[in-house]
Amino acid sequence: MTTTARTDDTRTLVVRVENKAGVLARIAGLFSRRGFNIESLAVAPTEDDRFSRITIVVDVSSATIDQIVAQLDKLINVVQIQLLDPKTSVERELLMATLDAPTPVARREIIDLVQIFDASVLNVGFDQLMVSVAGSQQRLDDFEALLSRYGITELQRTGKIALSQLVKVDPTIEQNNKPTTGEN
Amino acid sequence: MQLNGAQAVIKALEYEGVDTVFGMPGGAILPVYDPLIESSIRHILVRHEQGAGHMASGYAHATGRPGVAIVTSGPAATNMVTPLLDAFMDSIPMVCITGQVALPAIGTDAFQEADTTGITMSATKHNFLVTKASDIPQVIHDAFHLATTGRPGPVLVDIPKDLVAAGNPNAMLDWYEPNSHDLPGYKPHRDVDFDAIAEAAELICAAERPVIYSGGGILRSRAAEVLLQLAEMTQIPVVTTLMNRGGFPDNHDLCIGMPGMHGNYTAVMAMQNADLLIALGARFDDRVTGDRGSFAPDAKVIHVDVDPAELGKVRHAHVPIAGDAREIIGAINDSVASLGGIDAQADRTIWRQTISGWQEKYPLVYGDHEDGKLLKPQFVIEQLRDASPEDTIVVAGVGQHQMWASQFWTFNHPYTWINSGGLGTMGYSVPAAIGAQVGMPDRMVWAVDGDGCFQMTAQELVTAAIEKIPVKIAILNNGYLGMVRQWQELFYDERYSETHLGADLPNFKMWAESMGCVGFRVDSPEEVGPTIQKANEINDRPVVIDFRTQHDEKVYPMVPAGASNSELIVDPSQRDA
Numbered sequence A: 001m002t003t004t005a006r007t008d009d010t011r012t013l014v015v016r017v018e019n020k021a022g023v024l025a026r027i028a029g030l031f032s033r034r035g036f037n038i039e040s041l042a043v044a045p046t047e048d049d050r051f052s053r054i055t056i057v058v059d060v061s062s063a064t065i066d067q068i069v070a071q072l073d074k075l076i077n078v079v080q081i082q083l084l085d086p087k088t089s090v091e092r093e094l095l096m097a098t099l100d101a102p103t104p105v106a107r108r109e110i111i112d113l114v115q116i117f118d119a120s121v122l123n124v125g126f127d128q129l130m131v132s133v134a135g136s137q138q139r140l141d142d143f144e145a146l147l148s149r150y151g152i153t154e155l156q157r158t159g160k161i162a163l164s165q166l167v168k169v170d171p172t173i174e175q176n177n178k179p180t181t182g183e184n
Numbered sequence B: 001m002q003l004n005g006a007q008a009v010i011k012a013l014e015y016e017g018v019d020t021v022f023g024m025p026g027g028a029i030l031p032v033y034d035p036l037i038e039s040s041i042r043h044i045l046v047r048h049e050q051g052a053g054h055m056a057s058g059y060a061h062a063t064g065r066p067g068v069a070i071v072t073s074g075p076a077a078t079n080m081v082t083p084l085l086d087a088f089m090d091s092i093p094m095v096c097i098t099g100q101v102a103l104p105a106i107g108t109d110a111f112q113e114a115d116t117t118g119i120t121m122s123a124t125k126h127n128f129l130v131t132k133a134s135d136i137p138q139v140i141h142d143a144f145h146l147a148t149t150g151r152p153g154p155v156l157v158d159i160p161k162d163l164v165a166a167g168n169p170n171a172m173l174d175w176y177e178p179n180s181h182d183l184p185g186y187k188p189h190r191d192v193d194f195d196a197i198a199e200a201a202e203l204i205c206a207a208e209r210p211v212i213y214s215g216g217g218i219l220r221s222r223a224a225e226v227l228l229q230l231a232e233m234t235q236i237p238v239v240t241t242l243m244n245r246g247g248f249p250d251n252h253d254l255c256i257g258m259p260g261m262h263g264n265y266t267a268v269m270a271m272q273n274a275d276l277l278i279a280l281g282a283r284f285d286d287r288v289t290g291d292r293g294s295f296a297p298d299a300k301v302i303h304v305d306v307d308p309a310e311l312g313k314v315r316h317a318h319v320p321i322a323g324d325a326r327e328i329i330g331a332i333n334d335s336v337a338s339l340g341g342i343d344a345q346a347d348r349t350i351w352r353q354t355i356s357g358w359q360e361k362y363p364l365v366y367g368d369h370e371d372g373k374l375l376k377p378q379f380v381i382e383q384l385r386d387a388s389p390e391d392t393i394v395v396a397g398v399g400q401h402q403m404w405a406s407q408f409w410t411f412n413h414p415y416t417w418i419n420s421g422g423l424g425t426m427g428y429s430v431p432a433a434i435g436a437q438v439g440m441p442d443r444m445v446w447a448v449d450g451d452g453c454f455q456m457t458a459q460e461l462v463t464a465a466i467e468k469i470p471v472k473i474a475i476l477n478n479g480y481l482g483m484v485r486q487w488q489e490l491f492y493d494e495r496y497s498e499t500h501l502g503a504d505l506p507n508f509k510m511w512a513e514s515m516g517c518v519g520f521r522v523d524s525p526e527e528v529g530p531t532i533q534k535a536n537e538i539n540d541r542p543v544v545i546d547f548r549t550q551h552d553e554k555v556y557p558m559v560p561a562g563a564s565n566s567e568l569i570v571d572p573s574q575r576d577a
Helices: A023-034 A065-074 A104-116 A137-150 B005-015 B027-036 B049-063 B075-079 B081-089 B133-148 B194-206 B224-234 B265-273 B325-339 B349-361 B377-387 B400-408 B429-439 B451-457 B460-466 B482-491 B508-514 B525-537
Strands: A010-018 A037-045 A051-059 A078-084 A089-100 A120-124 A128-135 A152-157 A161-164 B002-004 B020-023 B042-045 B067-071 B094-100 B126-129 B154-160 B172-174 B210-214 B238-240 B255-257 B276-280 B300-305 B319-322 B393-396 B445-450 B472-477 B518-522 B543-548
Touching (some): A010 A065, A023 A051, A078 A161, A104 A120, A104 A128, A104 A137, A128 A137, A137 A152, B005 B027, B005 B133, B005 B172, B020 B429, B027 B094, B027 B154, B042 B429, B049 B067, B049 B094, B049 B429, B049 B451, B049 B460, B075 B081, B075 B094, B081 B094, B081 B154, B094 B133, B126 B133, B133 B154, B210 B224, B238 B265, B255 B265, B265 B349, B300 B325, B377 B400, B377 B445, B377 B472, B377 B525, B393 B400, B393 B429, B400 B445, B400 B472, B429 B445, B429 B451, B429 B460, B445 B451, B451 B472, B472 B508, B508 B543, B518 B525, B525 B543
Parallel strands (some): B020 B067, B067 B094, B094 B154, B126 B154, B210 B238, B210 B276, B238 B255, B472 B543
Antiparallel strands (some): A010 A051, A037 A051, A089 A128, A089 A161, A120 A128, B002 B172
């Protein structure tokens, strides 16, 4: 898989914050005030309703990751910051798009792509299709590029969300071989 | 005990040990002012909310205890933005309570509504909008905890009117004494990294050209004593930044003074030529480093700061140590002592000679009085210094007068120098001096101000006169926005665009008298000493002296903005022919 320039300059932070009014504004304000750039941002409640999880993809050409983490950590409502290594994390992003499919041929081709990408058709109009796919950023970029020839009427992508990879080998069992971490 | 929210606010302040608050009532905060009548807390009624903020800051600077300001919503809260940011930049513990429109009115553009928490988000360490009356004791307890621990700073508590209004059932609560904090993201204390301490101690002992770069963190963490021990044990020279004047005694042999844009030659050059900078509670501010790329090019850096985000923010630290300055310096002292203390230090004979050579060749100087001309401002500062007690608290505004006060006063004690360092707020000194005097009633407090600064906040002298707060104000009146004029003279081809204020309007003596102060005007050097003497004998009301000073006098040395510190411009009399 090729790595885009975008991923070279970015890091993914998973930030656990207190679920209080204004927390997102504090984070956004910090980034704008310090000149840090956000590539993408996703906010959602967590398993514990006192906290929310914010996944931030930050541009580290604007500041060092250490400085970004240290400044974020100073926000009183930020409880924990996890810097995810792309090699050892599972990342997902969701894409939804409405496409022109005026002819049966176009419609057939789009549905083929949907099958290849393990995407799905969400809604069908008389001359349009609405599709969605979830996956890595690269996979979504590829899907979007392939769809573009059909005329994209509307397209939305969520920010990236991510979790650390799970341990593959039970650490209590002694192994001769070094534990390996697979792709996903 | 059932209380309403207003009573709870006052009780919570009493519970935190607050003895004085600075403020002004208004619509949304009105209910909170009612139980204040029965409280033991002294309230100082200001003339402008900005004054309340700077007074709280001056109080905190002088006493080490958090300063407290109470104002209403809307314009009062926005008037508080400057003092909050000022305190944030200089890490001053402050708690500000603002009134807010009633909860149901929030977001409706109600009368005197402002998004106070939104507006002050980047001007405070943290802020709170209270949404339940029963939260008031806890939130105020949290606010004081946040303001005074870790890296200190201002905290704002915004309280909607309906939560404090007597008679509103939503404003009633059962009083409780909060004794813990639910702040899961706030961990101000860090374990001491003893490996880093040991590494620092070794670097210190081995350095041939070390300098201790001591900043405002020394004062905030009450670390002046351990700093003195470190310097004396290692015999390493100490620079004291603008925020730490007095944190190491100026009259100590190892003190080489203030570094930076208007620092003295020795302090600037010692840092520039150092092989080790021991940065203690300092943050490599641009006014200290000049051009970053050429700042102290050969120096390794040990950086101690309570705020981990400062470590490596501007300058890479070879040994970064996050922690309270007093605790960390104490640990470094132990570690250096265990390596042999003074006997373990590298040979620094040449470094000491170099430094004393600079001190001899480039002391702080100014020209003699010229007949027919007005006063030399530096002379006025020296006269003030010599006529006032050694522990006098000196408070400055921002500009030339601030730099001269820092340069020519001799600060031998911590907490005797108060100024607006980071934000550079003109108009800071009058209210800050009042706050300092309220906190330290037995000490003499002199504000050294400029005529430009004075006109921004002078009305607070009415507050001081009514409250019988005997602050003393020395206006170095050159009729100009002097520092800006200096830049125009040096870097804008002497094109003086909009810097001339005029020395005669207002009539400062009459203005002072109309505000209930004693006013003097001094034009000649012979009058300087006697007038200061008279001022120092007055202790029942404020005094203002209008010193007429030469407008073309400049602050030297000077590093031009953006230039390397090596390009320091010294006084004309010290330049090579």
